[in-house]
Amino acid sequence: MTASTNPRDAHPATVESHRRLAEGLDWTDERDFDDARRGFIATVPEAEFEARAGGLAWSMRGHGFLDDPRPDTVNPSLWRMARLNRIHGLFKVTDRIYQVRGFCLANITFVEGDSGLIVIDPLTFDEHARAALDLYSAHRGPRPVRAIVYTHSHRDHYGGVRGVVGAGNTQGIDVIAPAGFTEEAFTETLLAGVPMRRRSLYQFGTTLTAGPRGHVDSGLGKAVGRGTDSFIAPNRVIRQPRERHVIDGIDIEFQLTPGAEAPAEMNLFFPGLRALNLAENACHTMHNLCPLRGAKTRDALAWSRYLDDALHDYVPRVDVVYAQHHWPVWGSERMTEFVAGQRDLYRYLHDQTLRLMSQGLTPTEIGQALLMPSRLSRQWFARGYYGAVVHNVAAIHAHYLGPYDGNPAHLDPHPPQEAARRYLRYMGGADRVVELATRDHEAGDFRWVAEVTQRVIFAEPGHVAARELCADAMEQMGYQAESATWRNAYLLAARELRARGMAPAPASIGISPDVVALLPLERFLELLAIRVNGERAQAIDARLDWQLPDGETQRITLSHGALNHRPGSHGALAQAVIRTPREQLARLLHGPQALLQALDSGELQVEGERNLVRRLAIALDAFEPMFNVVEP
Numbered sequence: 001m002t003a004s005t006n007p008r009d010a011h012p013a014t015v016e017s018h019r020r021l022a023e024g025l026d027w028t029d030e031r032d033f034d035d036a037r038r039g040f041i042a043t044v045p046e047a048e049f050e051a052r053a054g055g056l057a058w059s060m061r062g063h064g065f066l067d068d069p070r071p072d073t074v075n076p077s078l079w080r081m082a083r084l085n086r087i088h089g090l091f092k093v094t095d096r097i098y099q100v101r102g103f104c105l106a107n108i109t110f111v112e113g114d115s116g117l118i119v120i121d122p123l124t125f126d127e128h129a130r131a132a133l134d135l136y137s138a139h140r141g142p143r144p145v146r147a148i149v150y151t152h153s154h155r156d157h158y159g160g161v162r163g164v165v166g167a168g169n170t171q172g173i174d175v176i177a178p179a180g181f182t183e184e185a186f187t188e189t190l191l192a193g194v195p196m197r198r199r200s201l202y203q204f205g206t207t208l209t210a211g212p213r214g215h216v217d218s219g220l221g222k223a224v225g226r227g228t229d230s231f232i233a234p235n236r237v238i239r240q241p242r243e244r245h246v247i248d249g250i251d252i253e254f255q256l257t258p259g260a261e262a263p264a265e266m267n268l269f270f271p272g273l274r275a276l277n278l279a280e281n282a283c284h285t286m287h288n289l290c291p292l293r294g295a296k297t298r299d300a301l302a303w304s305r306y307l308d309d310a311l312h313d314y315v316p317r318v319d320v321v322y323a324q325h326h327w328p329v330w331g332s333e334r335m336t337e338f339v340a341g342q343r344d345l346y347r348y349l350h351d352q353t354l355r356l357m358s359q360g361l362t363p364t365e366i367g368q369a370l371l372m373p374s375r376l377s378r379q380w381f382a383r384g385y386y387g388a389v390v391h392n393v394a395a396i397h398a399h400y401l402g403p404y405d406g407n408p409a410h411l412d413p414h415p416p417q418e419a420a421r422r423y424l425r426y427m428g429g430a431d432r433v434v435e436l437a438t439r440d441h442e443a444g445d446f447r448w449v450a451e452v453t454q455r456v457i458f459a460e461p462g463h464v465a466a467r468e469l470c471a472d473a474m475e476q477m478g479y480q481a482e483s484a485t486w487r488n489a490y491l492l493a494a495r496e497l498r499a500r501g502m503a504p505a506p507a508s509i510g511i512s513p514d515v516v517a518l519l520p521l522e523r524f525l526e527l528l529a530i531r532v533n534g535e536r537a538q539a540i541d542a543r544l545d546w547q548l549p550d551g552e553t554q555r556i557t558l559s560h561g562a563l564n565h566r567p568g569s570h571g572a573l574a575q576a577v578i579r580t581p582r583e584q585l586a587r588l589l590h591g592p593q594a595l596l597q598a599l600d601s602g603e604l605q606v607e608g609e610r611n612l613v614r615r616l617a618i619a620l621d622a623f624e625p626m627f628n629v630v631e632p
Ligand SMILES: [Zn+2]
Pocket: 106, 154, 156, 157, 220, 280, 325
């Protein structure tokens, strides 16, 4: 048998799994399709537009296959969501509120103020936001941007801000964000940025080709897209739990929801326009309590409470509830059903996970035992297109109890390669495992096949039959998955196992110039500190000052392999003073070579013990962003 990198057909067990799932769902309820199309004004063909750097920033063209009948290689419920997320264009939500949907993972909302526009969430990239504003202006006339609102600290809600305000200054424009926005936006994507980007590729399937055996959706929207990212810091921060402001003649009550879908987030109630914007706290999916890319876990209890507050305080006073992903819902009955259902979803997950934890169950056991209430799980908006019950249960457990399941046998497990070698010895060797696993694959036990073939791969990465079989099993799980993020993860794993090597990295680990311009020196030093190789640096004792031309100075102490820093100077005790322009900071993070070059070329000016700085540079690690995931 020769190894092929082509995706396989759906296994009969996959077809059967789809049939069983479809049976429990309410296919007569077509309201989502009506709501997703309601208020449609216009769009651009295939929602296609160019990136500044060349090539396409966004296009729905590759997903045209979604107009065909569903193939056996896609979960029926996910197929339905993938079709909904293919609807794109400019939509009227209610008087003075418009949205462009399907031009990015998220939605952009335009609120018509007395003299111009309030833009809510300018998408991931400048190109996306610009294309959306152009579409709006073409049909509603040009209006100046008076205010920008970031509902929360995730990049698909702010990274395209210069697409709506241009490169010029933002004087006179209110840039409004919830408390903690800038800090969270920076820390979430910077400090753990390298592993997060790699894991994001799995979550979003960014490098998968669109098709019935590849990428179909991202659950919250079609895809991530590409383009130029930017950042403008807020100049008006919402700090109270509720704050009411009149922005360009529009009365808005902001409801802070920290710790819910994002660490810094807020809903917007428009009493005059009788509309409620639930940010990303209520979408037409079960959301994540921890995304597959990784994040600090989210607080399901707080999340449900904020939705309960919104349900009681705002829903009775509005005609429409909309959000920054997916489509709005109109009318009292539908709004109540939606917001109450979303509230119950997170409350139920929270309470039932804690109930089962209190009976001594561990996360894996709870994931299997926890059944969603059938009336709720028949609601399309409660299905897990982005999150999944199993993963959310683990996040709730981690939120309260951390990563350890309480069993001392798991306190100090062997790392995967070491464990795999031992398992194989007990199991009669790699070939024997593959032989047994092949039978289980035929029987459709893909979860088990993936688990045992992973053992073989971690013991013997070159075992072709094990790689093939593991890829086949992961692929069937991808085909079966209702969650788009699970599908993406499984299918990318299958591809990497078959290809024996990584596709080139699509994402750089660079930092946007806008962020470099704003980031405090302290944050850069945190990024430098996580590059210090403890073993190599443990013998270095150093007291350094690091100065920026604007006078910002940090005193650095390196001892025991740990780089500490605090504002101020060591004064006469400093062994060296480093001076560098701000623009160069980001480049210095690329590893020891970049730092050594800057040192040698004089870009990095050092007064005092140059050699000490050199030793520090040599003790830094360079990161390989495309590290292995499904093999050692
Ligand atoms: Zn989002």
